[in-house]
Amino acid sequence: MTMVVERDNNTKVNVVMYHYVFDKDDPDFNHLKGITTEMLRSQIEILSKEYTFISAIDYLEHIEYGKNLPTKSCILSFDDGTIDHYKYVLPILKELGISGYFSIVTSVIENKIPLYVNMIHNILEKFSPQDICHHFNALISRKNYPQEKLLLDYPYTGYPYDSKERAAIKYQLNYCWQPNLTSEIVHEFYKENVDPESEFAEKFYLKWEQVIEMEEEGMVFGNHSHKHTAYSLLNEDEIVDDLKQSSKIMRKNIHNKKSLSLFTYPYGTKDSFNALAMEKLKEFNYKITFTSFRGYNDSKTEVFKIKRNSTSDLRYH
Numbered sequence: 001m002t003m004v005v006e007r008d009n010n011t012k013v014n015v016v017m018y019h020y021v022f023d024k025d026d027p028d029f030n031h032l033k034g035i036t037t038e039m040l041r042s043q044i045e046i047l048s049k050e051y052t053f054i055s056a057i058d059y060l061e062h063i064e065y066g067k068n069l070p071t072k073s074c075i076l077s078f079d080d081g082t083i084d085h086y087k088y089v090l091p092i093l094k095e096l097g098i099s100g101y102f103s104i105v106t107s108v109i110e111n112k113i114p115l116y117v118n119m120i121h122n123i124l125e126k127f128s129p130q131d132i133c134h135h136f137n138a139l140i141s142r143k144n145y146p147q148e149k150l151l152l153d154y155p156y157t158g159y160p161y162d163s164k165e166r167a168a169i170k171y172q173l174n175y176c177w178q179p180n181l182t183s184e185i186v187h188e189f190y191k192e193n194v195d196p197e198s199e200f201a202e203k204f205y206l207k208w209e210q211v212i213e214m215e216e217e218g219m220v221f222g223n224h225s226h227k228h229t230a231y232s233l234l235n236e237d238e239i240v241d242d243l244k245q246s247s248k249i250m251r252k253n254i255h256n257k258k259s260l261s262l263f264t265y266p267y268g269t270k271d272s273f274n275a276l277a278m279e280k281l282k283e284f285n286y287k288i289t290f291t292s293f294r295g296y297n298d299s300k301t302e303v304f305k306i307k308r309n310s311t312s313d314l315r316y317h
């Protein structure tokens with residue numbers, strides 16, 4: 001029998017989602033879409049006027065056992081385990097006594113394989129959408145995948161901060177193509193035109209010793225999958241395999257065992273996961289999962305669909 005814990009009706013939880021946070025002089029990051037350390041500090045200051053910062057574990061305990069939370073609580077969450085979270089975010093959160101929630105992709109840290117989602121960000125900053133389409137389509141025909149073609153006018157409006165053409169490219173690569181194809185084409189293009197991949201992985205992501213140090217400073221880590229593929233593109237066996245591998249690596253490396261109940265969907269949009277993914281997460285004993293659905297959480301929030309507000313939205317308030 002599952003026990004249903006009543007959550008306090010008045011408690012509102014605002015989870016804010018961040019990706020890149022960098023020093024404006026850092027050449028590995030400052031060409032990417034993200035926010036500077038100054039912007040992070042000023043957002044925290046604005047948020048702190050209205051909210052009390054809590055950790056992801058506080059929220060888990062609120063959901064599991066009805067632990068009391070401040071009426072207006074806020075969690076700062078940082079996705080994808082990039083090195084800027086150690087270099088720039090950790091010192092700020094440490095100074096302000098805030099516990100951030102960091103979602104990490106296990107294959108990246110364990111096997112040093114860069115994520116195509118991060119490589120695509122770099123490619124989009126270095127090449128025009130027209131150039132990307134031209135090169136990618138040439139690579140596809142060379143590889144004999146005649147069924148796919150990257151289109152500049154693919155209709156998609158889900159990336160409000162990108163031009164229509166950039167959004168079209170991101171959407172097709174992240175949600176429409178088979179993950180193996182995207183991975184192969186992006187890696188190949190990257191090798192030929194941008195950087196040696198091994199160097200990229202080495203300088204761009206967290207290492208386990210940094211994760212451990214961040215945990216010791218009170219930061220919380222959650223599983224963000226093994227390969228960062230949208231679970232909606234995977235079949236049941238592939239989801240189980242991804243969860244098996246990532247959960248095992250998390251268990252081996254993460255000290256705070258409560259963190260092993262936390263999951264953040266890759267991408268987290270409605271196109272990126274489904275009922276099957278939620279069912280498998282339950283089977284693997286995950287208790288709460290974070291999406292990229294916008295909004296605030298209250299007692300009616302489904303615990304496998306926790307909403308997050310993007311920092312990009314905050315910028316304009």
Ligand SMILES: [Zn+2]
Pocket residue numbers: 079080224228265266267
């Ligand atoms: Zn992610």
